[in-house]
Amino acid sequence: MRQSIRALGWASKILWIATTVFMVTSLYSPLKLILERQIDIGSPQPSFSNGTMTVSIPFFINNTGFYDISDLNVTTSTTDCNSTLISTSTTSVQNIPRGGSVNETHAISVSIDDIISKNLTYLLLHDAAIILDVSVGLRIAHLIPLRVSTSVDMSWGAPFYNASIRIADFPEPYNSTHYSITAWSSFENHSPFDVNGTLRLEIFNEREEIIGLWIDQVSAPSGGEYSEKVIIYVRLSKFSGTGEVLAYFEGPLGSVEWRFTYGG
């Protein structure tokens, strides 16, 4: 009996010491990386291709902690002020061994098609506040799951901010069959990307018949403005003074269309 009591006492003491040391070191391990600045987040790099805007954020982790870091997951969710999900991106790193390091890039992608399909086209035309939820999950020593999350309020710059097509009230006769209509097309590019592509203006009369067409290349650098005075020739017989203008933009950013009314 006494020996078993002694054995239990020793087992209990050894387990106490081992558990306390492991608990303290494993919880301090990720904190050590932060305090020693072994986690570096690079500056975001914007780019776009095939109708998808991508912000790439490079990050570097040097695991100077006491244990391996496994199942590292960086997840970002972007939502608008109405909590509509704009995009979700995840970057995973299987394992960062103790003493090892990792260089990865987390890409936040927003597809124009997604914006249109989720009825978020206002984001293309108006600046807005968006919320970026960042969540980092990892496993310390392959045993303890840890998750750190935060929300960041960000401002979204619309690529076609304040887009407008203004048509002169009084068309001028051009020849016996056509009027010439003066229109002013403009927008400000508040996005971090350059907007380059083709802008097509289609003028419809009130019977929704196409009466005029104008196509041109547009270019608005990030933070810049596009403003153009255009002359569109419309058929005299079909011009009614009121109708709609369909503006259709196509470029590496994707395809976007919006409508404006004129006259009336």
Add this chain to the structure above:
Amino acid sequence: MADEGNLKSVLKKIIPNVTKAALKGFVMFLLTYLLPTLVVEAMLPSSSPFGMPSEYTTLLCVFSAIVVFFSVVTELFSGTILQHAFCVGRAIVLIVYFVYALNGGIFMSTFQIPGQQQVIHIFADLRAFLAVLILINLLGFAKGMLQAINFLSGKAELK
């Protein structure tokens, strides 16, 4: 004269126990409160935004109080059945304490970065730790029970 002799023998019995209990209580206080506080302070420099939240300081105080209290009373009542009863009691109290302090093994904390509105949420699944801590205290519980049985059987043998 006889009373004086009785008092002397009682004091002779009590004084070593009280001294031992006080010493053990002090050592336990050093190990369970002072040492962890110093370790946390050493690990987290004052310039860092991280610090031990006040609720955890309170929990550490409670843990230290439990350990010191049971160390003192077990020492004060050493040589009696109460010593073993307190051992069993300490194991049960610590199990309840750990389940409460570790929030059932799910650690959640929120803190604000100084000078910013940003709030950071931390979530850790410490159920594995909790299981080990419960196991350790169950070992302590079993040890206390065995000691109590051993004590009682020893007394019965003497009779």
